[in-house]
Amino acid sequence: MTPSPFAARRAAFRKLHESGCFVIPNPWDTGTARYCRKLGFQALATTSAGFAFSQGLPDADWAVPRDLVLKHIAEIVNAVDLPVNADFESGYAHDAETMAQNVKLCVAAGVAGLSIEDSTGDPSYPLYEIPAAVERMRAARAAIDETESGVLLTGRAECYLVGHPEPLRESILRLQAYAEAGADVLYAPGPRNRNDIQTIVQELQPKPVNILVSTNPGFTVADLAEWGVRRISVGSSLARAAWTGFLNATRPMAEQGSFAGFEGLAPHQELNHFFRDDWKSRQ
DSSP: OOOOTTHHHHHHHHHHTTSSOEEEOOOOSHHHHHHHHHTTOSOEEOOHHHHHHHTTOOSSTTOSOHHHHHHHHHHHHHHOSSOEEEEOTTTTOSSHHHHHHHHHHHHHTTOSEEEEEOBOSOTTSOBOOHHHHHHHHHHHHHHHHHHTOOOEEEEEOOHHHHTOSSHHHHHHHHHHHHHHTTOSEEEOOOOOSHHHHHHHHHHHTTSOEEEEOOSOOSOOHHHHHHTTOOEEEOTTHHHHHHHHHHHHHHHHHHHHSOOGGGTTOOOHHHHHHHHHHHHHHTO
């Protein structure tokens, strides 16, 4: 098999998960991806919510079509020379076979990793039953292995986000099953206190654990590293930070005729210089 042009990125991404702790920010377009690269982050991840909002769509029910998601993922991959992990939701199919085919398409987009979650999108049964979720994880694992790409598979348990009555216990149970099914990295978005995070890390050792930080939690990267967290993502937080600025600027204009929301803006010159220099470096 001809070596993939993304092989070095994939090897670097795997290495990041072997020790230490790193932050993987979630840009939502080419510009934000390139600026994250400038800041020195070692890897990036896509955000389904951030991209959906940019398209005027909700982050639910696969409102963003699979092919548009794949195009977006490829754009982020091609925007930077960094490993990119794809937020691939639940694989854009309910049956394991179609989901596995979609995983192969995601791998072909050049990702270094991808995540598969166990949320169904149906409020009447928000999580796939564990046997079905495990079957889907095994199918994703097999699909990646068939590509011989070395892409990392992250298994996500959505218990906290869907309001499960025992999210900690259920998340650990599911993530242990996903590890046995072939997930390389384990991720339960939602826990916000030290005890839950440390328990998750301890119960899932030696697998690397991703923790989501979506608010200011009162602890730091150094704290999470001390608790054994290997990877920290921020989901839609950067996109929501940008939307917060947009809302704070447009609402006063619309409601009060005020431009007070423009106070403290990043200067045009600063942004333009960055993108000009970045563009020239790629010519």
